[in-house]
Amino acid sequence: MKEMGRRIMRTASLMAVAALVGGIFAPAVEVAAQQPQQQVPPAAPALQWDPNDPRIGLGAGWLDAESAISGLELLAAIPRPDGFFNPSTPADGRFSNTDLAFRGDLLIQGNYNGFQIYDISTPSDPTLSLSVVCPGGQGDVSVYGDLIVMSAQETRGRLDCGVEGVADSISAERMRGVRIFDVSDWDNPVQVAAVQSCRGSHTHTVVTDPQDSENIYVYIQGTSGVRPGEELPGCVGGDPEENENTALFRIEVVKVPLDNPGAAEIVNMPRIFADDTGNIGGLWQGGDHGPGTQSSRRTNQCHDITAFPDIGLAGGACSGNGILLDITDPANPTRIGEVSDPNFAYWHSATFNNEGTVVVFTDEWGGGSAPRCRASDPATWGANAIFRIGEGGDMQLAGYYKLPVPQTDTENCVAHNGSIIPVPGRDIMAQAWYQGGVSLMDFTDPENAFEIAFFDRGPLSVESLFTGGYWSVYWYNGRLYGAEISRGIDVFRLTPSEHLSESEIRAAESVSFDQFNAQLQPQVTWAPSVDVAQAYLDQMVRANRILNARAAQVQNVLNGGASAAQMAGVASALEADAARIRAGELGGDADRMTKLAGVLRQLAMQ
Amino acid sequence: MPKTSRFLAVSLAVAAGACSGGSVAVPSSAPSPSSSGPRIVQPGAPGQASRVYAPEEIDAVEGLAWTDADVRFMQGMIPHHAQALDMTALVRLHATTDAVRQMGLRMEISQRDEIGLMEAWLRERGQPVQMPGMHAMHGGHMMPGMLSPEQMENLSNARGVDFDRLFLQYMIQHHEGAISMVRELFSSSGAAQESTVFKFAEDVDADQTMEIERMQGILATLR
Numbered sequence: 110m111k112e113m114g115r116r117i118m119r120t121a122s123l124m125a126v127a128a129l130v131g132g133i134f135a136p137a138v139e140v141a142a143q144q145p146q147q148q149v150p151p152a153a154p155a156l157q158w159d160p161n162d163p164r165i166g167l168g169a170g171w172l173d174a175e176s177a178i179s180g181l182e183l184l185a186a187i188p189r190p191d192g193f194f195n196p197s198t199p200a201d202g203r204f205s206n207t208d209l210a211f212r213g214d215l216l217i218q219g220n221y222n223g224f225q226i227y228d229i230s231t232p233s234d235p236t237l238s239l240s241v242v243c244p245g246g247q248g249d250v251s252v253y254g255d256l257i258v259m260s261a262q263e264t265r266g267r268l269d270c271g272v273e274g275v276a277d278s279i280s281a282e283r284m285r286g287v288r289i290f291d292v293s294d295w296d297n298p299v300q301v302a303a304v305q306s307c308r309g310s311h312t313h314t315v316v317t318d319p320q321d322s323e324n325i326y327v328y329i330q331g332t333s334g335v336r337p338g339e340e341l342p343g344c345v346g347g348d349p350e351e352n353e354n355t356a357l358f359r360i361e362v363v364k365v366p367l368d369n370p371g372a373a374e375i376v377n378m379p380r381i382f383a384d385d386t387g388n389i390g391g392l393w394q395g396g397d398h399g400p401g402t403q404s405s406r407r408t409n410q411c412h413d414i415t416a417f418p419d420i421g422l423a424g425g426a427c428s429g430n431g432i433l434l435d436i437t438d439p440a441n442p443t444r445i446g447e448v449s450d451p452n453f454a455y456w457h458s459a460t461f462n463n464e465g466t467v468v469v470f471t472d473e474w475g476g477g478s479a480p481r482c483r484a485s486d487p488a489t490w491g492a493n494a495i496f497r498i499g500e501g502g503d504m505q506l507a508g509y510y511k512l513p514v515p516q517t518d519t520e521n522c523v524a525h526n527g528s529i530i531p532v533p534g535r536d537i538m539a540q541a542w543y544q545g546g547v548s549l550m551d552f553t554d555p556e557n558a559f560e561i562a563f564f565d566r567g568p569l570s571v572e573s574l575f576t577g578g579y580w581s582v583y584w585y586n587g588r589l590y591g592a593e594i595s596r597g598i599d600v601f602r603l604t605p606s607e608h609l610s611e612s613e614i615r616a617a618e619s620v621s622f623d624q625f626n627a628q629l630q631p632q633v634t635w636a637p638s639v640d641v642a643q644a645y646l647d648q649m650v651r652a653n654r655i656l657n658a659r660a661a662q663v664q665n666v667l668n669g670g671a672s673a674a675q676m677a678g679v680a681s682a683l684e685a686d687a688a689r690i691r692a693g694e695l696g697g698d699a700d701r702m703t704k705l706a707g708v709l710r711q712l713a714m715q
Numbered sequence: 716m717p718k719t720s721r722f723l724a725v726s727l728a729v730a731a732g733a734c735s736g737g738s739v740a741v742p743s744s745a746p747s748p749s750s751s752g753p754r755i756v757q758p759g760a761p762g763q764a765s766r767v768y769a770p771e772e773i774d775a776v777e778g779l780a781w782t783d784a785d786v787r788f789m790q791g792m793i794p795h796h797a798q799a800l801d802m803t804a805l806v807r808l809h810a811t812t813d814a815v816r817q818m819g820l821r822m823e824i825s826q827r828d829e830i831g832l833m834e835a836w837l838r839e840r841g842q843p844v845q846m847p848g849m850h851a852m853h854g855g856h857m858m859p860g861m862l863s864p865e866q867m868e869n870l871s872n873a874r875g876v877d878f879d880r881l882f883l884q885y886m887i888q889h890h891e892g893a894i895s896m897v898r899e900l901f902s903s904s905g906a907a908q909e910s911t912v913f914k915f916a917e918d919v920d921a922d923q924t925m926e927i928e929r930m931q932g933i934l935a936t937l938r
Contacts, residue, residue: 190753192768192776198839202910203778221910222776223757242757242768242776246910264901265779265908268760272778276905290758297765300758333917371761396929400813404821406925476918479828573835576911 152401153452153487162514164546167567169519171199172596174569180549180562180606184233184588188597190240193220200575205594208249208312208526210257211585211625215295217257218598219248223270224259226295232588232600241298243270245284251315251626253325255293256370260310261285261303262333268303279340285309287327287363289370302373304363307344307356308333308410314628316416316423316439323368326439328423329361329375330411348407349390357409358382358389362440381434381444382408382427393429398451403474403490405429405454412473413458417465419632422502424459424468431456431470431494433502446502452489452509458526462536463633467555468504469493469538471524478576482522482545484515491523493540495555507555512545514565519574520544526581530589530603531620531633532613533641534648534701537561539589544568544578547591547601551608561608569595585625587618610651612643637711643667645705654698659686663705676713680706781840784906788896788916789833790846795858795893796826796833802862802886805870809878814933818926819882825922829915836911860892880937883930890923890930 158165163177172188188194195201207219214230215238223243227235243259245266251258261284265274268284275283287310289302308331316326335346335356347355362377384391395407411427416436423442425432431453433446450472457473474491475481481491492511496504516522520543527540527550535553542548546565552558569575577595591599603614619640620633635641646663649655655663659682665671666679683706690699755768755776768776799822806819834844857863862870862885873881897920900906907913 191773192755195777200839202914203780205910222778237753240753240755240776242755244778246913263908263910263913265910265913269763270757270759272757272776274779274905274908276908278902278904296754296756298756298758299765300761300763303761334920395925396932397817400817404929406921475828476914478832478914573838574831575835575839 153489156482156484156486156488156511156513156515158514164514164563164565167565169568169571170566171569174567176564176566178564180604180609181547181564181589181601182604183564183599183601185235185600186597187227187235187237187599189220189595190225190237192240192242193222193225194595199569199595200577202576203244205246205576206580206592206597207247207594208581208627209583209590209592210250210252211583211590211622212252213623215252216585216590216598217250217252218592219250219259221246221248221263222272224248224250224257227598229588229590229600232586232602235598235600239296239298241290242272243288243300244272244274247311249310249312251313251327251628252292252624253315253317253626253629254367254624255291256325256365256367257290257292257298258313258315258327259288259290260313260329261288262309262311262331266309270300279337281340283340285333285336287313287329289365289373291370301371302365304329304373304375305341306331306361306375307335307341309336312413312628314414314416314423315626316436317418317629318439319418323366325365325367327363327365327373328414328416328442329363330413331356331361332410332412348409349388353389355389360411360414360442362442364440377440379442381411381425381432381442382430383444392427392432392447393449395429398449402451403454403472405449405456412456413628415459415461415628415630417461417630417632420461420465422461422465422498424461424470426456426458426470428456429453431459431468431496431504433468433498433504435502446498446504448496448504448506450494450506452487452492453494454490457524460527460529460538460627461630462552463529463531465632466498467495467507467536467552468498469495469510469550469552471526471540473523473525475521475523477523477525477543478521478574480516480518480520480522480574482512482514482516482520482542483518493524493550493558495552495558497555508552508558510550510552510558512542512548513560514545514563516545517568517571519570519572520568521574521576521578525579526583526627528581528583528625528627529630529633530584530617531635532609532617532644533635534645534704535613539582539584541579541582541591543576543580543594547579547582547589562603562606564591564599564601566596581627583625583627584617586621610644610647612640612647615640616644637708637715639667639669639712642705642708642712645701645708649698649701649705652698654696655702656686656695656697659683663709666709673713676709680709680713683709779905779908781909781912782903782905784900784903785909785912786837786840786842787846788900788906788912789837790842790844791858791896792893792919793830793833793844795861795889795896796830798861798867799826799886799889800830801867802870802882802889805878806882809874810882811875812879812933812937814936815879815882818930818933822886822926829919832911832915836915858892859895860889862889876937880934883934883937887927887930887934890927893919893923894927 168175245261249260286306290298311332314328365373380389392408397404408428416423423434434442453472454474522545549562589601687699687702689695803823
């Protein structure tokens with residue numbers, strides 16, 4: 110927070126928060142006094158905020174709530190289409206918007222009742238192309254080429270995508286698992302596979318093998334109770350101590366042959382929580398971490414996994430643990446690291462920085478339907494925890510980040526899904542906080558993450574808490590797309606601010622992909638450009654980490670008209686500065702100077 | 716992918732005097748003679764044909780809503796949770812063990828939030844938050860696992876580690892009752908098909924199962 114500088118604490122609020130947190134979560138003083146030998150961890154810190162933050166006190170409404178915005182421009186707000194909302198009940202859980210996926214000019218919006226396909230060739234004017242009816246929740250979607258993968262979790266899910274549900278508690282018509290649709294004709298999605306699994310599919314992750322272009326893999330993350338074996342043979346529940354064949358304590362790996370996706374099937378059910386002794390339930394055993402800490406269920410599931418095939422790793426957010434998986438053999442993921450955290454209630458999702466050296470885990474304290482961003486809620490609970498990734502998958506906690514403004518009692522709010530905004534030289538994540546809105550987190554310095562932009566609407570209602578707000582916010586080809594649970598789709602672009610320059614924005618907007626799934630993270634590389642060079646320069650000037658004279662010299666060549674020799678000369682000067690910095694003779698940012706010099710040399714050759 | 720004819724969409728929307736949020740679209744290859752809404756497709760099971768909904772069939776897309784069993788489950792769980800709050804209020808007064816105090820206060824937060832969720836769900840659907848004929852805490856109907864008036868009396872009068880022990884024993888009984896209510900819901904024909912009820916019932920099952928294990932663990936230390 111140090112870079113925000115002007116954060117002001119309201120003393121009265123702080124005292125109230127401290128009293129509440131202390132009163133509820135910390136042991137009473139006299140008890141602690143009776144047990145002097147007991148170590149009491151420091152109480153979770155209270156939230157701090159700027160009392161003048163425009164997000165405080167926004168008026169309520171469904172499609173007419175007040176809003177506040179900073180560092181962003183709202184380009185479009187598209188309500189959910191007919192058939193995918195209940196006019197009399199805005200928060201009807203059967204029609205919640207869920208996750209997003211992108212392919213070419215298309216945006217795929219998951220929904221508990223199916224999914225939508227929007228044409229985003231003009232990002233400021235998304236146009237509904239097709240609605241697909243297929244209830245079953247959560248309806249998280251991924252796209253790979255001409256295939257859409259969708260999660261089905263609920264007992265109402267039907268093999269035939271019917272809306273009538275499944276009345277019988279045991280039925281061959283029920284579908285819980287992942288559906289695969291062939292969309293080679295985008296107007297006529299055809300369900301080619303329905304892969305059933307014992308706990309259904311709450312989320313899933315498409316995983317690719319850089320060595321194998323003929324198959325993709327889908328990891329199924331089931332979080333429900335285990336289905337009866339009468340409905341799906343082989344499904345049995347229970348702890349490993351009672352039943353070593355339990356369908357808990359695993360994920361399912363589906364292999365999808367791209368030339369015959371109808372043959373998709375489960376090829377592995379890896380016990381990724383096993384310890385060295387062979388106990389398949391070897392990670393977090395359930396409970397809290399001592400007085401004043403959070404409590405988590407035993408780790409018998411992953412809520413979500415983010416694969417990053419370019420670095421051979423996946424991050425798993427798994428009940429009471431964050432884990433790292435080696436996915437170089439995607440059919441056989443193996444755990445190489447794990448952490449737990451006294452501030453985390455439910456490990457929910459993972460996002461890597463672009464280098465793969467840092468991973469952000471989110472904590473969905475309260476499950477997403479509870480208000481967990483109130484002034485009284487600790488700043489490290491329901492937050493992001495940011496870890497540095499060391500040798501061999503060792504993860505070290507660097508810091509926390511939580512939406513830095515309190516929300517009301519009627520706004521469900523907690524850390525949720527996001528993705529990286531590809532500004533060269535910085536680690537920035539756009540993130541959904543349900544009714545807490547959208548927050549852009551800079552975690553370039555993982556110990557000191559801070560907010561650089563936001564958008565927030567007032568609550569759906571001031572009388573009752575109706576579940577709503579942003580499910581996910583993802584960057585795709587130059588714009589941010591927000592999936593709003595009850596309000597539809599919002600599109601944003603970045604605007605320059607003290608935290609982000611025009612060149613940094615243009616450099617991010619220059620990155621383009623054919624498709625994007627947040628849980629299949631791509632590694633970004635930037636083509637050399639004046640914007641990329643200017644972005645590095647802007648960052649060093651902003652942080653006062655370059656000599657003024659050198660900065661002026663770089664700016665001069667970036668302003669245009671410089672010869673190749675001049676550019677190369679400035680690059681050499683930067684490299685010389687970097688060498689002196691590394692030798693301790695000069696202050697400054699040697700890494701960025703080296704990167705900037707590299708871009709200048711490439712520009713000189715063009 | 717065929718491009719949407721945006722000019723056509725706009726002119727139609729204007730002609731009809733309608734604007735559904737600025738997202739009206741007319742696919743160029745609509746199979747039905749529909750001209751006033753986006754195409755809506757329901758894929759079939761693998762190997763089966765898809766169904767195309769005509770615009771006038773839009774209401775059919777909504778599908779099932781909720782059943783009486785769902786409403787009864789929510790109505791029944793409110794007094795069940797309310798009694799848990801009565802029990803955790805006593806924890807504030809009488810608990811002597813840290814672990815019990817923490818447990819009770821955690822439950823207080825989650826059960827209070829869940830009561831809010833259940834009441835909102837019922838109100839949104841125009842259903843009474845109280846089961847007809849049920850007088851919440853005064854005997855009459857008792858949901859599974861709820862403490863009898865005598866048991867509540869015993870708990871109110873207990874002190875010291877006896878209180879801690881009794882609270883845990885009674886709360887285990889109380890939680891087991893809630894889990895049996897979930898089981899009954901899932902075994903009722905057509906029940907728990909509504910998304911919020913499904914999620915809530917699964918959460919009660921998972922959370923309270925874990926809490927029972929935790930309480931049994933604490934109980935074993937109170938000898």
